[in-house]
Amino acid sequence: xxxxxxxxxxxxxxxAAGPAExxxxxxxxxxxxxxxxxxxxxxxxxxxxxxxxxxxxxxGPVEPxxxxxADGSGTVAAVAPDVERLRAGDRVYSYSYQNPDGGxxxxxxxxVAGRVEHVPPQLDQAVAGAMPCVALTAHEGLIVLHVKxxxxxxxxxxxxxxxxxxxxxxxxxxxxxxxxxxxxxxHAYLERLGAAHALDPTAWNREELLNRYARxxxxxxxxxxxxxxxxxFLSHLKPGASFAFPDGVEPVPRIRTxxxxxxxxxxxxxxxxxxNEAIGDRELPLNLETYAFDDVxxxxxxxxxxxxxxxVVLRIAG
Numbered sequence: 001x002x003x004x005x006x007x008x009x010x011x012x013x014x015x016a017a018g019p020a021e022x023x024x025x026x027x028x029x030x031x032x033x034x035x036x037x038x039x040x041x042x043x044x045x046x047x048x049x050x051x052x053x054x055x056x057x058x059x060g061p062v063e064p065x066x067x068x069x070a071d072g073s074g075t076v077a078a079v080a081p082d083v084e085r086l087r088a089g090d091r092v093y094s095y096s097y098q099n100p101d102g103g104x105x106x107x108x109x110x111x112v113a114g115r116v117e118h119v120p121p122q123l124d125q126a127v128a129g130a131m132p133c134v135a136l137t138a139h140e141g142l143i144v145l146h147v148k149x150x151x152x153x154x155x156x157x158x159x160x161x162x163x164x165x166x167x168x169x170x171x172x173x174x175x176x177x178x179x180x181x182x183x184x185x186x187h188a189y190l191e192r193l194g195a196a197h198a199l200d201p202t203a204w205n206r207e208e209l210l211n212r213y214a215r216x217x218x219x220x221x222x223x224x225x226x227x228x229x230x231x232x233f234l235s236h237l238k239p240g241a242s243f244a245f246p247d248g249v250e251p252v253p254r255i256r257t258x259x260x261x262x263x264x265x266x267x268x269x270x271x272x273x274x275x276n277e278a279i280g281d282r283e284l285p286l287n288l289e290t291y292a293f294d295d296v297x298x299x300x301x302x303x304x305x306x307x308x309x310x311x312v313v314l315r316i317a318g
């Protein structure tokens with residue numbers, strides 16, 4: 001089952017590690033369809049800090065011809081005969097870090113079917129393209145911490161991608177009472193996501209506010225970034241409570257009195273299914289900074305500057 005798939009496509013290609021200007025858009029072959037795979041015609045691709053770090057060579061040399069991008073959204077263009085649950089024309093999103101047939105900064109991506117899922121019908125395609133990695137990661141953090149209804153949860157670093165989704169998913173359907181830390185200009189955004197309270201981690205009266213917002217202590221904490229005041233915030237965890245952090249947070253968060261759990265966003269169909277169940281029929285007010293595909297260099301410069309609120313996303317189609 002296939003729509004019309006061309007022989008070649010435009011892709012943002014990296015031949016060696018370097019600054020944002022090392023990325024070049026050029027014509028490359030569309031990967032050939034293999035068993036247990038689908039080809040997705042992409043509408044949007046997420047731009048993450050991990051893409052910028054890969055581009056810069058932070059994790060080693062870059063192979064010539066590398067196409068960056070770990071996740072995005074689009075429409076199924078071709079389906080291998082042994083894949084039964086997906087059809088050409090389905091609106092989908094996908095997360096496949098270090099995808100062996102090339103990343104998502106391209107007009108088409110070839111992905112194993114188990115890393116592709118239908119987009120909840122109420123979600124905008126741009127939001128769907130921005131969120132797979134950060135949503136799966138945030139949801140996994142809530143799972144490893146066993147977050148339950150009405151618990152008091154801290155999200156330290158709440159305005160970025162993983163933090164935004166952690167606030168939103170913990171607030172509803174879990175109905176946890178979330179305190180999120182972020183710069184003051186993002187507090188209204190955190191409240192739209194469902195945070196009960198937003199707090200500047202450097203506020204002079206943060207101890208007073210913590211005692212007011214979490215008088216009995218936090219049941220758990222998700223830490224998406226380290227910082228000078230993190231230890232002070234984690235000291236408000238209840239005895240025996242744990243905190244969790246995505247792999248890649250540096251320096252690794254530690255506090256002698258509480259257990260820290262590292263986790264990653266799983267790239268599996270069952271994880272997507274659980275995520276879609278958690279999303280339900282709700283809209284996601286994820287803040288987006290959207291760049292045209294031809295402006296991929298500018299998108300990387302934006303990520304390099306840091307302090308992204310929500311997510312940066314590339315508009316591939318159109």
